[in-house]
Amino acid sequence: MIRIINSTRPWPGGRPGPARRPPLPFGPVVFAALVAAWWLASVLELAPPFLLPAPDVVFATARDLALDGTLFRHLQVSLLRIAAGFLGATAIALPLAVAFGLWPAFARSLDPLVEFLRHVPPLALIPLLILWLGIGEAQKLAVIILAAFFPIFLNAGTGIAQCDPKLVEVGRVCGLGRAAIVRRIVLPAALPAILVGLRLGFGYSWRALVGAELIAASSGLGYMIVNAENLARTDIVIVGILAIGLLGVALDRVGRILARRMAPWIRSELDLGRA
Amino acid sequence: MLEVAGLRKVYDVAGRTVAALDGVTLALPGGSFTAVVGRSGCGKTTLLRLLAGLEDPTGGAIRRSSDRGEPIGVVFQEPRLMPWLTVNDNVALGVAGRLEERAAAERVGSALALVGLGAFAAARPDQLSGGMAQRVAVARALAIGAEIVLMDEPFGALDAFTRRTLQRELVEIWRAKRPTILFVTHDVEEAALLAERVLVMEAGRLIDDVAVDRPHPRSPIDPALLAVRERVLAAVTGAPEPVLA
Numbered sequence: 458m459i460r461i462i463n464s465t466r467p468w469p470g471g472r473p474g475p476a477r478r479p480p481l482p483f484g485p486v487v488f489a490a491l492v493a494a495w496w497l498a499s500v501l502e503l504a505p506p507f508l509l510p511a512p513d514v515v516f517a518t519a520r521d522l523a524l525d526g527t528l529f530r531h532l533q534v535s536l537l538r539i540a541a542g543f544l545g546a547t548a549i550a551l552p553l554a555v556a557f558g559l560w561p562a563f564a565r566s567l568d569p570l571v572e573f574l575r576h577v578p579p580l581a582l583i584p585l586l587i588l589w590l591g592i593g594e595a596q597k598l599a600v601i602i603l604a605a606f607f608p609i610f611l612n613a614g615t616g617i618a619q620c621d622p623k624l625v626e627v628g629r630v631c632g633l634g635r636a637a638i639v640r641r642i643v644l645p646a647a648l649p650a651i652l653v654g655l656r657l658g659f660g661y662s663w664r665a666l667v668g669a670e671l672i673a674a675s676s677g678l679g680y681m682i683v684n685a686e687n688l689a690r691t692d693i694v695i696v697g698i699l700a701i702g703l704l705g706v707a708l709d710r711v712g713r714i715l716a717r718r719m720a721p722w723i724r725s726e727l728d729l730g731r732a
Numbered sequence: 733m734l735e736v737a738g739l740r741k742v743y744d745v746a747g748r749t750v751a752a753l754d755g756v757t758l759a760l761p762g763g764s765f766t767a768v769v770g771r772s773g774c775g776k777t778t779l780l781r782l783l784a785g786l787e788d789p790t791g792g793a794i795r796r797s798s799d800r801g802e803p804i805g806v807v808f809q810e811p812r813l814m815p816w817l818t819v820n821d822n823v824a825l826g827v828a829g830r831l832e833e834r835a836a837a838e839r840v841g842s843a844l845a846l847v848g849l850g851a852f853a854a855a856r857p858d859q860l861s862g863g864m865a866q867r868v869a870v871a872r873a874l875a876i877g878a879e880i881v882l883m884d885e886p887f888g889a890l891d892a893f894t895r896r897t898l899q900r901e902l903v904e905i906w907r908a909k910r911p912t913i914l915f916v917t918h919d920v921e922e923a924a925l926l927a928e929r930v931l932v933m934e935a936g937r938l939i940d941d942v943a944v945d946r947p948h949p950r951s952p953i954d955p956a957l958l959a960v961r962e963r964v965l966a967a968v969t970g971a972p973e974p975v976l977a
Contacts, residue, residue, distance in 0.1 A: 623812050624812060626786055627806075627812045627814075627872075628825070629785070630785075630803060630804065630806040630826075631876060632803035632826050632830065632876065633825070637829070642814065645817075646814075648816070720816065722815045
């Protein structure tokens with residue numbers, strides 16, 4: 458049997474092959490199927506409406522929360538906390554990863570402390586942080602920084618350590634100094650790993666933020682969810698969860714687009730960093 | 733002029749001391765084209781790495797006369813291009829910051845023109861063929877204004893057709909610019925085809941020094957080159973090779 462493997466036109470004298478179909482959009486299909494299953498479960502009353510409100514009820518609640526500004530107020534607070542914490546974690550983790558990569562003695566002396574902190578979940582530190590920093594913004598910022606720090610630091614460190622020594626040799630034979638080699642060769646070579654770390658760190662900081670807001674906060678999406686739980690408003694709880702998930706997906710997509718535009722030579726590496 | 737006296741390099745391999753270079757002495761006159769041939773592991777690449785300053789010798793000395801501080805250009809077996817830089821920026825790697833902007837751009841432009849890649853200045857390395865990428869590597873070594881260019885089997889990974897084209901281009905560049913070239917290869921025919929002089933290495937030592945007094949362009953079936961090939965092979969293997977002619 459003869460089969461055309463790849464062609465832009467039919468084989469001369471042969472029958473035209475089947476037209477290429479565009480790939481099915483499985484992502485949205487799966488999402489729509491889940492909503493349909495949810496809707497069916499609520500219509501068939503498989504769970505009491507108190508525990509699983511129908512999709513139309515949840516969407517109506519989302520519309521009301523959006524129109525009266527409640528949803529965006531909480532969203533804005535959470536986003537500001539994320540931005541501050543994530544930027545803080547990045548500002549600490551990246552220079553430290555470079556220092557670890559450049560000065561092994563420095564890395565050896567700080568490594569035990571870093572390893573110790575790495576194994577302590579940030580949420581386990583919340584009681585201590587509340588005692589030290591109170592229940593204000595500083596405590597939430599600290600939780601986000603602790604959560605985002607390690608993915609960024611460890612991935613950047615790995616990227617720097619795995620920089621191809623052959624490329625560093627090119628820098629040396631081109632007469633570049635140590636600082637120029639780091640700036641022009643090591644950091645660009647480590648960029649795929651750094652971007653993966655930033656994506657993971659962003660996901661982790663988002664999770665940690667909601668955790669911190671669930672425990673001690675008077676605003677933010679986490680607070681909105683826990684407050685709704687206390688009021689037995691499952692529909693608002695689900696709106697909060699949907700808002701967190703959709704915002705996370707949207708911000709991650711924006712990050713990937715920016716990364717591809719800034720670093721067009723990176724392709725598959727970016728997909729490794731799905732948080 | 734690049735001079736090497738009693739150069740030694742010893743490695744510790746699994747507790748055993750291995751002499752990769754065992755007292756190499758040679759002089760490369762300015763503007764000369766010298767090839768170094770020998771078996772794999774005979775010390776050719778180690779010699780080149782010491783000359784390039786990528787490793788320190790265990791003993792001996794390397795001296796450059798009229799050293800004005802220019803880096804020594806090196807072309808490796810693989811192109812080693814930075815994937816995040818365009819062809820132009822790869823070639824400019826050793827120039828940017830050392831020359832003023834306009835002079836650097838001119839230097840890079842003329843190096844790219846010399847290897848026939850002026851139209852590909854904006855391309856990325858992943859858009860180039862193997863031969864084009866190796867041309868960029870040659871341009872990078874030339875752009876830094878190196879009077880000495882060290883080449884470590886630069887065409888070893890290329891197909892026969894591309895290799896022959898690049899060999900011709902390299903000879904043209906050498907005749908036009910007259911850098912001092914040290915060309916490491918395990919291909920005896922390539923050494924005889926390109927160089928004015930072929931140094932034969934065995935077990936970390938130079939065992940023969942063969943002059944190739946033939947004008948360019950050369951033919952690989954030139955009897956004089958076949959005689960060079962036979963002499964080199966005999967020096968390394970200890971037995972004369974039959975010449976097919």
